[in-house]
Amino acid sequence: MDWFYIQGILMxxxxxxxxxxxxxxxxxxxxLFSFGHAGFMAIGAYLGAFMTVSPTxxxxxxxxxxxxxxxxxxxxxxxxxxxxxxxxxxxxxDYFCIAxxxxxxxxRLILNxxxxxxxxxxxxxxxxxxxxxxxxxxxxxxxxxxxNLVRSRHGRNMIAVREExxxxxxxxxxxxxxxxxxxxVSAVYAGVAGVFFGHYxxxxxxxxxxxxxxxxLTIIVIFGGLGSISGSVLGALLLTALPEILRAFEIxxxxxxxxxxxxxxxxxxxxxxxxxxxxxxxxRKARNERKARILALKESKNGQNGEAGLG
Amino acid sequence: MKRTLMAVAVILTIVLLGCAGxxxxxxxxxxWFGALTGDQAVWGENEFNTVKMLFEEYNNAGGIEVGxxxxxxxxxxxxxxxxxxxxxxxxKRLTGQDKVVAIxxxxxxxxxxxxxPVLEQAKVPDIATVATNPKVTVLDGKVKPYNFRVCFIDPxxxxxxxxxxxxxxxxxxxxxLYDVSDDYSQGLREFFKINFEKKGGVIVADExxxxxxxxxxxxxxxxxxxxxxxxxxxxxxKEVALSANQARELGITQVMMGGDGWPSxxxxxxxxxxxxxxxxxxxxDYADPAVxxxxxxxxAKYGKETELNGFLVHDxxxxxxxxxxxxxxxxxxxxxxxxxxxxxQGITGNxxxxxxxHNPEGKDAAILKIVNGQYVFQExxxxx
Numbered sequence: 093m094d095w096f097y098i099q100g101i102l103m104x105x106x107x108x109x110x111x112x113x114x115x116x117x118x119x120x121x122x123x124l125f126s127f128g129h130a131g132f133m134a135i136g137a138y139l140g141a142f143m144t145v146s147p148t149x150x151x152x153x154x155x156x157x158x159x160x161x162x163x164x165x166x167x168x169x170x171x172x173x174x175x176x177x178x179x180x181x182x183x184x185x186d187y188f189c190i191a192x193x194x195x196x197x198x199x200r201l202i203l204n205x206x207x208x209x210x211x212x213x214x215x216x217x218x219x220x221x222x223x224x225x226x227x228x229x230x231x232x233x234x235x236x237x238x239x240n241l242v243r244s245r246h247g248r249n250m251i252a253v254r255e256e257x258x259x260x261x262x263x264x265x266x267x268x269x270x271x272x273x274x275x276x277v278s279a280v281y282a283g284v285a286g287v288f289f290g291h292y293x294x295x296x297x298x299x300x301x302x303x304x305x306x307x308x309l310t311i312i313v314i315f316g317g318l319g320s321i322s323g324s325v326l327g328a329l330l331l332t333a334l335p336e337i338l339r340a341f342e343i344x345x346x347x348x349x350x351x352x353x354x355x356x357x358x359x360x361x362x363x364x365x366x367x368x369x370x371x372x373x374x375x376r377k378a379r380n381e382r383k384a385r386i387l388a389l390k391e392s393k394n395g396q397n398g399e400a401g402l403g
Numbered sequence: 404m405k406r407t408l409m410a411v412a413v414i415l416t417i418v419l420l421g422c423a424g425x426x427x428x429x430x431x432x433x434x435w436f437g438a439l440t441g442d443q444a445v446w447g448e449n450e451f452n453t454v455k456m457l458f459e460e461y462n463n464a465g466g467i468e469v470g471x472x473x474x475x476x477x478x479x480x481x482x483x484x485x486x487x488x489x490x491x492x493x494x495k496r497l498t499g500q501d502k503v504v505a506i507x508x509x510x511x512x513x514x515x516x517x518x519x520p521v522l523e524q525a526k527v528p529d530i531a532t533v534a535t536n537p538k539v540t541v542l543d544g545k546v547k548p549y550n551f552r553v554c555f556i557d558p559x560x561x562x563x564x565x566x567x568x569x570x571x572x573x574x575x576x577x578x579x580l581y582d583v584s585d586d587y588s589q590g591l592r593e594f595f596k597i598n599f600e601k602k603g604g605v606i607v608a609d610e611x612x613x614x615x616x617x618x619x620x621x622x623x624x625x626x627x628x629x630x631x632x633x634x635x636x637x638x639x640x641k642e643v644a645l646s647a648n649q650a651r652e653l654g655i656t657q658v659m660m661g662g663d664g665w666p667s668x669x670x671x672x673x674x675x676x677x678x679x680x681x682x683x684x685x686x687x688d689y690a691d692p693a694v695x696x697x698x699x700x701x702x703a704k705y706g707k708e709t710e711l712n713g714f715l716v717h718d719x720x721x722x723x724x725x726x727x728x729x730x731x732x733x734x735x736x737x738x739x740x741x742x743x744x745x746x747x748q749g750i751t752g753n754x755x756x757x758x759x760x761h762n763p764e765g766k767d768a769a770i771l772k773i774v775n776g777q778y779v780f781q782e783x784x785x786x787x
Contacts, residue, residue: 100492213586216516292491295517300488346484
């Protein structure tokens with residue numbers, strides 16, 4: 093395979109990974125499902141483009157450096173998510189999910205109508221700034237921040253909210269606050285991913301941030317395994333590359349894509365890495381759990397045999 | 404464990420299959436991409452079939468002579484679902500892995516715009532078929548070195564529609580209904596509006612809907628109340644048929660007009676009497692003697708009628724072959740150079756690629772009218 097082609101896929105996977113990591117905190121660790129994160133990506137992409145696009149083009153931007161675009165995109169998405177969270181985070185379960193879905197679609201429809209940014213015709217002329225090293229650096233920073241957040245007191249509180257909201261509240265955890273932190277962090281991640289996406293494509297169009305994109309992100313998180321950062325990394329890499337790897341099947345490739353995802357979900361019902369981490373400690377823990385499970389299985393079999401013998 | 408092994412085996416097979424392939428010395432590889440799945444698959448399939456058919460004909464005739472040597476042409480086509488992100492992936496694959504010398508397609512402007520930086524890195528030219536957004540080839544006054552096209556552009560199409568409506572049909576009050584979520588529709592609406600107002604006409608109603616809508620009655624009622632002379636509907640045949648039917652139900656009798664999103668077998672079967680007597684701007688006249696041969700060959704080979712895209716990709720192939728022979732070598736950079744200023748008699752008209760804009764210069768639009776369920780050619784019309 094050619095490096096030029098592989099590099100492109102890696103860059104896309106890396107960009108998806110930024111958004112997926114954020115969503116992993118919200119869905120995997122805090123237990124809130126979102127089908128509107130493409131909306132936050134769109135906010136990031138458009139704000140980022142607004143900062144970096146040269147003032148002489150049409151639609152015009154401010155012509156600032158890429159770093160400003162990244163910060164603005166992330167911050168913008170975070171601020172919007174705060175207000176969205178204020179309104180929707182009191183909704184329980186599926187209702188929150190539907191609210192995010194509505195939000196994502198609303199963002200896209202608004203952008204379709206805003207002629208300032210080109211409307212549905214899109215915004216060409218975004219500078220090509222997303223390089224592979226830059227994406228990898230942001231990915232690494234994103235993983236380190238997330239891993240530390242999850243292991244901190246705040247992270248444990250989020251996991252408690254996921255496991256049993258009522259119990260967490262009784263234990264004195266401010267459920268609303270931790271849901272909010274998870275939502276804002278995930279939105280910032282999605283916003284940054286959006287900025288990188290726009291500066292990789294050099295062209296943004298509201299159509300790119302449809303519900304399909306949101307579900308794609310959620311599928312990657314679930315496929316990788318809820319509550320696992322390494323699962324999100326693997327999931328983003330695999331699921332971004334899979335449609336390209338499947339090109340040999342021509343028009344059947346999307347059928348095979350679906351079949352491959354189903355096959356892997358059947359063989360690993362908790363996702364690729366459900367609840368596990370690819371760290372030395374995580375692997376040790378997984379091995380011990382596996383041993384214990386086999387032991388328990390053997391014992392129960394022995395027990396059954398014993399009972400059968402008695403009968 | 405067995406299951407995991409099975410999953411790994413499946414993935415490995417897939418990867419290995421993906422790596423397979425390779426070419427011979429005397430074939431020239433040409434890429435094509437477009438939607439073979441999704442809602443635009445009709446057009447994508449039609450384009451790719453046409454490319455394959457034409458290449459087969461060239462090869463059966465002994466190949467193409469380039470620089471004193473005969474070469475066979477090989478078409479490598481990929482599906483991108485009509486998705487911009489996949490368009491970028493596919494072009495990277497075509498240029499990086501398959502090492503094609505040129506790419507034909509896509510039909511959608513939203514897919515043709517983001518591939519420009521990839522083409523520039525790989526130094527491979529692309530000839531778009533019906534991507535009518537001006538920004539496909541020219542961005543902020545600078546022509547993109549590797550993007551070309553064989554169709555007219557939205558400002559031109561909008562001007563033609565507005566000019567014909569005002570000058571020939573005598574309309575002074577126009578209503579517009581358009582799909583706000585579609586780039587093509589928004590573009591055409593903008594340029595129709597500008598040109599119609601420049602002529603001295605008035606836009607009495609400017610209504611929009613969103614992709615996926617099936618009920619247009621609220622917008623149509625407003626349009627009816629505004630009492631226009633003509634209704635401009637710049638979107639695709641499915642919605643055109645639905646909205647036309649509903650307009651007639653509401654008692655709107657005015658003439659409707661559209662762009663190159665209209666022509667399709669389905670428009671007549673779905674729209675029927677509702678679209679009778681309506682006009683649209685097209686890339687060609689279906690009854691033109693120049694296109695009959697291609698239509699017949701396509702029908703004979705694939706057993707169905709060609710769509711509009713087929714005619715344009717046919718000419719894109721002609722332009723590419725001419726540029727290849729002019730360049731004298733199978734090299735993307737040389738072909739891109741040769742494309743500038745090349746002149747080819749295509750079936751959709753005389754195509755002369757302007758070096759300044761990479762658009763075909765002076766290509767006239769055809770005005771078609773629907774009469775008794777047939778597309779009847781009115782005239783070749785150039786916007787003033």
